[in-house]
Amino acid sequence: MTTKTETRATEVPADTAGTIAVPRLDQQLCFALYSASGLMTKLYRPLLDPLGLTYPQYLAMLALWQHAPSTVGELGEALGLDSATLTPLLKRLEVGGLVTRRRDPADERRVLVEPTAKGQALRARIKDVSAGLACAMPLEVEELRSLHRTLTGFVAKLRDAASAS
Amino acid sequence: MTTKTETRATEVPADTAGTIAVPRLDQQLCFALYSASGLMTKLYRPLLDPLGLTYPQYLAMLALWQHAPSTVGELGEALGLDSATLTPLLKRLEVGGLVTRRRDPADERRVLVEPTAKGQALRARIKDVSAGLACAMPLEVEELRSLHRTLTGFVAKLRDAASAS
DNA sequence: TCCAATTAATTTGCGTACGATTATTTAGTA
DNA sequence: TACTAAATAATCGTACGCAAATTAATTGGA
Incomplete structure (x- = not known):
């Protein structure tokens, strides 16, 4: 470790005129949205904890109270989520006794999700x-x-x- | 039916007699933020993929370009993230050669994070x-x-x- | 000096979140 | 009928995100 300046290739000084301008975090709309969404989740958590729901699970229940039975695909469309996300989430709701999942007899590819009586009672x-x-x-x-x-x-x-x- | 008095915009009439009114998904500010944030991440992904960065990693690099070295705690404050989230994220950036992590000699509890030359070049x-x-x-x-x-x-x-x- | 409280980061466990792949079913078509 | 393409969930691998517990270092007294 020499005390000499090691700056050799593509020197990128810290705060001088030659610095490549980079957008500031607080000037990015995406970061404002990211922060607001995260803070909102934090705000909901203590209210949802007593109900035994996470925030995405709460959104899924809102969608199901509004329209049921729904297929996994319909829920994904409503929530903007993938089946890879929804399948395990819905299984947890099922384990918790809040929804039922069953294959649509008319089309065995589909899975119909519906609140149980306990799920309705949460309303x-x-x-x-x-x-x-x-x-x-x-x-x-x-x-x-x-x-x-x-x-x-x-x-x-x-x-x-x-x-x- | 039930064209009842509907002065309050936040009130949603029950669609069936006896049904408890539940806020509609599309009337929830939290869901609008949730959706916007998620869509924003999707919009960034194809642009960040070539750089080998995920969206949260991109935000972390923005913070580090703006101020380095930073401690894990300072980054957490800037990004609104927990150290339990940042530690593995920063380790991945380190493995990718974009940042260095070292204990602060003045206070061995702290970990100083700093972009490498390769990390600066990404700017x-x-x-x-x-x-x-x-x-x-x-x-x-x-x-x-x-x-x-x-x-x-x-x-x-x-x-x-x-x-x- | 010693040691209890405090601070900082890491680890652990659980629950999202998504790209890519797979399995099953259905629909279309020769 | 048989063969193919499309649709639908589920699965796998990786990466957040946070609460709670843990480890390590510092601080502030008695």
Whole structure:
């Protein structure tokens, strides 16, 4: 280890004029979304823990309460998730007694997923989640609505862009 | 049926008498964030694959290009990630030759992480990522800026809320 | 000096998340 | 009928992401 400067090839000085400009983390929209989504999950966790649900499991139950029975493919479409993700997630919900999984007699390729009575009973306790979250949410109602509207449009366009690959 | 009084936008009428109303998936801000973040990751993947980086690894490199050496804790603070997540991620970057990890001589509890020459060289190729992404981004510049501004404020408030637990 | 509390990173266990592959079933077609 | 292509889940391998437990180093007293 010489105390001499070892900078030889493709010298990339630290904070000088010759530095290649790199986008700052806090200027990246993707990072803002990444952070917001992660923080949201953290916000939900203490509310969902008593229900024995993880955050993605909660989203899956929301989708199933809205439309059941659903195939794995329909759930994947609604949630934007792959069957490789959903299959084990749904198996855990099944083990927990919240949903049933069965092959569609009319088309044995499909798997029909449906909330059980216990799964339906959870609906009653979901209000507490929404209420608790509304309390913890640090934004005005109008701001939330606006943000949600903007994001929904954004997501729709991103889905188009993603499907065009 | 049931065209009841529907002044509250957050209230969802039960589709059947006696059914407990449950928030619709597409009315949940958390799900919009979840979807947007996931789609964003999908958008980055084909651009980062040639660089041998995953999306979280890309964020970590952004943080390190901006400030190095950093401790694992500092990176965790910047990225909003746990050391249990970062340790294996950084080890993979180390195996890939992009960063070095060494104990801080002044405080052997800390681990200092720093880009290698190879890691610095990647900076030059990041421009392509940003450029390629800008092309794929289906929103007007002004909309993106506005969304980013809103999200940044939202994230700041969520962090406050999370730290107050 | 000694030792209990604190701090920092790692390890362990579980649950997502996705690309690629495989197995089964169905639909289409000669 | 038999043969092929398409559709649908499940499986495998790798990589996050976090809670809880563990290990190691430092700090702050009594």
